[in-house]
Amino acid sequence: MTLYDYPGCPFGKKVRIVLAEKELSFDTKIVDLAKGQQRGDEFRRLNPFGKVPVLVDESCIIYESTIINEYLNDEYPHPPELLPEDSAEKARIRLLVDYADRAFTLPAMAIERELGSPERDEARLAAARESVTKCVAMLERELTGKEYLSADFCLADIAFAPALLHLGRLGITIDASVPNVHAWRARLTARPSIGSLLKLVA
Numbered sequence: 001m002t003l004y005d006y007p008g009c010p011f012g013k014k015v016r017i018v019l020a021e022k023e024l025s026f027d028t029k030i031v032d033l034a035k036g037q038q039r040g041d042e043f044r045r046l047n048p049f050g051k052v053p054v055l056v057d058e059s060c061i062i063y064e065s066t067i068i069n070e071y072l073n074d075e076y077p078h079p080p081e082l083l084p085e086d087s088a089e090k091a092r093i094r095l096l097v098d099y100a101d102r103a104f105t106l107p108a109m110a111i112e113r114e115l116g117s118p119e120r121d122e123a124r125l126a127a128a129r130e131s132v133t134k135c136v137a138m139l140e141r142e143l144t145g146k147e148y149l150s151a152d153f154c155l156a157d158i159a160f161a162p163a164l165l166h167l168g169r170l171g172i173t174i175d176a177s178v179p180n181v182h183a184w185r186a187r188l189t190a191r192p193s194i195g196s197l198l199k200l201v202a
């Protein structure tokens with residue numbers, strides 16, 4: 001199995017967590033986004049949209065981190081099962097995964113980009129911060145009385161993890177004011193699949 005990835009890409013990290021949870025071995029191929037390799041014909045044959053991550057599992061080529069993670073969970077069903085069985089609960093978890101990508105990870109990436117830009121767009125920065133802050137408030141409510149976003153650790157916990165680990169670097173503090181999120185982050189970081197991400201080149 002080969003994962004096409006770029007260091008620091010939160011969507012690649014989302015896939016790496018599932019690969020680690022399933023104890024699957026894989027090779028990594030770095031697509032140099034800074035050099036525009038994602039726009040080359042060779043990579044576009046794998047993903048016509050020119051984005052990492054892409055997973056190649058024998059003859060199967062998959063892009064979009066959410067689809068890759070669902071594939072891995074279906075194809076390698078040995079523990080842990082990362083989606084609940086109940087259809088309604090499964091739909092709720094899938095909505096949370098989608099929400100994590102759109103309302104948390106992408107705005108977190110926008111904050112990082114604006115903070116590092118010499119021509120910072122303050123309005124864009126404020127909107128991205130507001131989205132991430134609202135998301136943290138939603139998570140605080142969602143995690144009341146729970147260890148994870150579903151009864152067991154699941155794909156939604158995984159979808160939030162990469163950006164969650166880097167919020168401090170973006171000036172967003174997860175502290176005792178959001179005790180459920182604070183405890184959840186500690187629980188997630190204690191899992192080897194997620195704790196090991198902290199050592200990856202950010």
Ligand SMILES: N[C@@H](CCC(=O)N[C@@H](CS)C(=O)NCC(=O)O)C(=O)O
Binds near residue numbers: 052
């Ligand atoms: N929705 C996609 C997003 C992937 C994505 O945005 N990847 C970024 C790197 S983190 C990328 O490849 N960007 C290259 C480009 O847009 O040219 C997923 O979940 O896999």
